Amino acid sequence: MTEQSPALDNLLTESRTFPPSEAFSAQANATADFYAEADADREAFWAKQAERLHWETKWSQVLDWTNAPVAKWFVGGKLNVAYNCVDRHVADGHGDQVAIHWVGEPGDSRDITYAQLKDEVSRAANALESLGLVAGDRVAIQMPMVPEAIVAMLACARVGVLHSVVFGGFSPTALRSRVDDQAARIVITTDGQYRRGKAAPMKANVDEALEGAESVEKVIVVRRTGEEVPITEGRDIWWHELVDGQSADHTPQAFDSEHPLFILYTSGTTGKPKGILHTSGGYLTQAAYTHHNVFDHKAGEDVYWCTADIGWITGHTYIVYGPLANRTTQVVYEGTPNTPHEGRHWEIVQQHKVSIYYTAPTLIRTFMKWGNEIPAKYDLSSLRVLGSVGEPINPEAWIWYRENVGANSAPIVDTWWQTETGAIMISPLPGVTSTKPGSAQKALPGISAKVVDDQGVEVGKGGGGYLVLDKPWPGMLRGIWGDEQRFRETYWSRFADQGFYFAGDGAKYDADGDVWLLGRVDDVMNVSGHRISTTEVESALVSHPTVAEAAVVGATDPTTGQGIVAFVILRGNAVDGGEEAVQELRNHVAKEIGPIAKPRQILVVQELPKTRSGKIMRRLLRDVAENRQVGDVTTLADSSVMDLISSGLKSGK
Ligand code: PRX
Numbered sequence: 001m002t003e004q005s006p007a008l009d010n011l012l013t014e015s016r017t018f019p020p021s022e023a024f025s026a027q028a029n030a031t032a033d034f035y036a037e038a039d040a041d042r043e044a045f046w047a048k049q050a051e052r053l054h055w056e057t058k059w060s061q062v063l064d065w066t067n068a069p070v071a072k073w074f075v076g077g078k079l080n081v082a083y084n085c086v087d088r089h090v091a092d093g094h095g096d097q098v099a100i101h102w103v104g105e106p107g108d109s110r111d112i113t114y115a116q117l118k119d120e121v122s123r124a125a126n127a128l129e130s131l132g133l134v135a136g137d138r139v140a141i142q143m144p145m146v147p148e149a150i151v152a153m154l155a156c157a158r159v160g161v162l163h164s165v166v167f168g169g170f171s172p173t174a175l176r177s178r179v180d181d182q183a184a185r186i187v188i189t190t191d192g193q194y195r196r197g198k199a200a201p202m203k204a205n206v207d208e209a210l211e212g213a214e215s216v217e218k219v220i221v222v223r224r225t226g227e228e229v230p231i232t233e234g235r236d237i238w239w240h241e242l243v244d245g246q247s248a249d250h251t252p253q254a255f256d257s258e259h260p261l262f263i264l265y266t267s268g269t270t271g272k273p274k275g276i277l278h279t280s281g282g283y284l285t286q287a288a289y290t291h292h293n294v295f296d297h298k299a300g301e302d303v304y305w306c307t308a309d310i311g312w313i314t315g316h317t318y319i320v321y322g323p324l325a326n327r328t329t330q331v332v333y334e335g336t337p338n339t340p341h342e343g344r345h346w347e348i349v350q351q352h353k354v355s356i357y358y359t360a361p362t363l364i365r366t367f368m369k370w371g372n373e374i375p376a377k378y379d380l381s382s383l384r385v386l387g388s389v390g391e392p393i394n395p396e397a398w399i400w401y402r403e404n405v406g407a408n409s410a411p412i413v414d415t416w417w418q419t420e421t422g423a424i425m426i427s428p429l430p431g432v433t434s435t436k437p438g439s440a441q442k443a444l445p446g447i448s449a450k451v452v453d454d455q456g457v458e459v460g461k462g463g464g465g466y467l468v469l470d471k472p473w474p475g476m477l478r479g480i481w482g483d484e485q486r487f488r489e490t491y492w493s494r495f496a497d498q499g500f501y502f503a504g505d506g507a508k509y510d511a512d513g514d515v516w517l518l519g520r521v522d523d524v525m526n527v528s529g530h531r532i533s534t535t536e537v538e539s540a541l542v543s544h545p546t547v548a549e550a551a552v553v554g555a556t557d558p559t560t561g562q563g564i565v566a567f568v569i570l571r572g573n574a575v576d577g578g579e580e581a582v583q584e585l586r587n588h589v590a591k592e593i594g595p596i597a598k599p600r601q602i603l604v605v606q607e608l609p610k611t612r613s614g615k616i617m618r619r620l621l622r623d624v625a626e627n628r629q630v631g632d633v634t635t636l637a638d639s640s641v642m643d644l645i646s647s648g649l650k651s652g653k
Helices: 009-013 022-027 033-040 042-050 081-094 114-130 147-159 172-182 203-210 239-243 281-294 313-325 344-352 361-370 395-404 484-492 534-542 579-592 618-625 641-650
Strands: 061-064 072-075 098-103 109-113 138-141 162-165 186-190 192-195 198-201 218-222 236-238 260-266 274-279 303-306 329-333 356-359 385-389 412-415 449-452 464-469 501-509 515-520 524-527 530-533 547-557 561-570 601-604
Touching: 033 042, 042 061, 042 281, 072 281, 081 114, 081 147, 081 313, 098 114, 098 147, 109 114, 114 147, 114 239, 138 147, 138 172, 147 162, 147 186, 147 260, 147 313, 162 172, 172 203, 172 260, 172 274, 172 579, 186 203, 198 203, 203 218, 218 239, 236 239, 260 313, 274 281, 281 313, 303 313, 303 344, 313 329, 329 344, 361 395, 385 395, 395 412, 449 501, 464 515, 484 501, 515 524, 524 547, 524 561, 530 534, 534 547, 534 561, 534 579, 547 618, 561 579, 561 618, 579 601, 618 641
Parallel strands: 098 329, 138 162, 138 186, 162 260, 186 218, 218 236, 303 329, 303 356, 356 385, 385 412, 561 601
Antiparallel strands: 061 072, 098 109, 192 198, 260 274, 449 464, 464 501, 501 515, 524 530, 547 561
16 A cells, blocks of 8 residues: 545535535435434344345345355345346336436437336346356446446346446457456447447457457347447347347346346456456345435436446446336436537436436536536526535535536535445435535445544544445445455455455544545546556556556546556667657557546656665655655655656656
8 A cells, every 4th residue: 555645635624514405304215313223223224225125035134244254145035136126116017117218429319118128128138048148157248328238237137147347448458358357258249339429339349359258159239320340250149139039028036145246347456457246135225225315216206317337336336226226217328428519418407307416526527617607508407416426526516516506405415435335335315414515424324434543443533544344234345256365455454453344545534523535545546536546557558668667646637536647767779758659658558448547648757766665656756747846755765766757857858
């Protein structure tokens, strides 16, 4: 672990609070007594939340923590996750309710009812079974935000197959390493995708990724853009040819509560992404519970919109599993927020009367940049709850969101959680909590989080340290795919004596005891709410023939939260390090990982600051990247290195 990221100073001087209105509180799903109820008997509280789902067989024990840190929740219970998200709503007489108002980027749209979703998921489940897939197999999905992506995930869940969704912006190399790691038998993709008004290829990336991939038997291709794609005979099948002719009858089998549901890869502190494993009953319970209470969702009344991509955990839990388990009517939008114009989101809110809107601070700051007059042109009066996720939200952005989107009245829920936690952990409860701009505030009822010092001792009010989760929770990861050792080391070794889960975030209590998140304390960057590890980008850079050594830091960025800044030493015989060479390196990183990992800036240097034990001191590089006075250099092996870097940069060398 390295030094703590610079604290977001402005967060800590914020003192405004916004109590809920009486009218909101009167109708809110959550009530203040939830906290006491959960504290009195956590397991009974979670058992009550699990009743929200349909269990084919009821559990015999709520939690088995004897094999910690691998939890078992709702032991002995059996359920089918897809049945819970789709069929039971049809069985309850809501088949005609719209599940998904899908909005395509070019302006096409589809409304899909729960009855239609049930038929489509059943056909896709039959299709997967016709290919010989059995429970426990893995399917990788790389798709844009089309309805078939959601159908594919639910079809996997229905037959007990683990899906592993890989964000559409990831490179063929990144896709391939994920496919290999899990030995996926099938990959599902589309011919192409719409991005900023243009059709871009998708299957071409997949083809490149899968060259020689031994585990992959079939590639299923959804037609989206209609562009010509090469078809590999015997391997590739069109979705419409495979799925459309299947029967819409499919009997869902109930799986054990701990049956694996999905793997989702996320960046850690090494170059190799971790396959985070989630299971069924506990995950779905927490997804549904949090979606119901944190967003105050009312089935059949609200129109909900989470702007995430299904390639991230937010899309899994708050587009697919939580909302559908709660019989939500939701908007799913395919494209970018400024296509064809910067008011696109607000136009969609107005058209569909969206009442709950969940997005990321980076997008809110982008909206701020585009100007207040843009949301002002639309009728946003339907909005009643606003959410934020992915990184700390600065108070300016929070206030802007409240004033320009929430008409100064909609409660804002700043939700802290991670791929690993599966669902929201720390957040205000609308109608209960007096919100504070910039603070995620309190662990939800049933969840326990603490801010502790180096020794694992809880700090007092006003104190700062590390965020830990000190009690197991239903949606918690059950491991890292194929690497139990790494699972234990990454999350459970830092505070092993206390048995705490170490989240990797710095945090602070304010005078009221509310939690403020301060960013990562490890080598993980947060760029537009996406996790990227410094080592991942460093290994991509050094894989280029001209690079001898590289050090990467996340520097504060007014829009993306952090921006990637790389310091590279070129090989002796390499070209001069001019603009062209730098551009080539940026493209190389995009090719290795994906465009989201492209460094904002690459600085060619002669030396890197290292401690006597050879560890790169990123703190000092961050000072340079953020144009600050360089801090304490006394632990450097050679303290003149920083002068060399700074003077080299000034003289443009
Ligand atoms: O640093 C925290 C930040 O995002 C990290 C988790 O990233 P990921 O697994 O990609 O999941 C993002 C969406 C759940 C955390 O360790 N983070 C997420 N939400 C917040 C946040 N930091 C501060 N405030 C938040 N609300």
